[in-house]
Amino acid sequence: MSDEEHQFESMANAVASKTYPQQAGTIRKGGHIVIKNRACKVLDVFTPSWIGRRHSHVKCHFVAVDNCNGKKLEDIVPSSHNCDVSNPLYTDYHLIDICEDGSVILLTEKGDIKDDLKLPTDDARLTQIEDGLLMDKELVVTVMSAMGEEQICAIKDISGTKLY
Template sequence: MRARGSFFKELANFLDWEKVLDNDKFSAGRRHIVALLTCFWCGLGPPARVQGVVAAWKDQATTKMSEELQADFEGGDSGASNVYPAQCSSLRKNGHVVIKGRACKIVEMSTSKTGKHGHAKVHLIGIDLFTGKKYEDICPSTHNMDVPVVKRADYQLIDISDDGYLSLMKDTGELRDDIRLPDGDLGSDIKNKFENNEDLLLTVLAAMEEEMVVATKPNMK
């Protein structure tokens, strides 16, 4: 009966490792196990050819994982693409963070001393970008929190409908009519200036699928 070590030596010599590596029927884990078991059963350590193939497999696996993670980030649903993770300790006052599911501006933050479990904690106070409501949260400094992607854009005011919706024009000439006149003093100011035939640019703040006019200025064009 052929010795087990001899059998695996012959297998190591004659098996086409490149085909094993490229064979879609072999999962990543199986390819790794097949390569390692075969070469170690030989008793002499991994042959150079096997080592090269295993190294190539690791490179491929690392590259594929990076590509898949990037694809997940770019191709996820709209909610996921509106935030990104950041370590809590990297956040700063006047920056942005998601607290209780809301996009907030950080107005206060403090860090406690490292406790007996080895984690300092960050106390965050934020103001909702759209409602002005105050939110608070406490997070270990080494943990991640979601940060909203916040954008600002200027639009020329074209009209104000009877039901309070604004007709806005982008630089490209494209019109949109889905943003309401803001409440309070800002809304009253916009309406009064528009009725006095002033040419206005409105600044629209956007974050986490919400939008709101936050400022106005004369259109100097």
């Protein structure tokens, strides 16, 4: 035994710590997957019968949409192999205002201000936010956080609901 101290530096990718492995054959439509280092929601899974008939594995063809930019991505993985799966976290915030630089000002549950989030790129959500603020509606936005990125994924009008 030696008295030396050993220090090990982590060689793992920072993205890898925000995901977990899951067998490709168990991932279903509506689930989450990482394709090309992007957190995605699975739109459809195909397992073509003509692939893997003889000596190769049965393959899963994933069609997914990127959580942040909305681009469609595809990947083909053998069903017995592991894929990285993102673990998204959903948080609700009260929308206060929109800044000139395109970011939004949000109020957290504890009463703190969060102003580091950009407006959504989706035209429908952007219009809903802008129209809601113009009509002085009380809006709550749901922010999805996955793999270190955040994006507004839903908007709710709570103007007519009582909070007490």
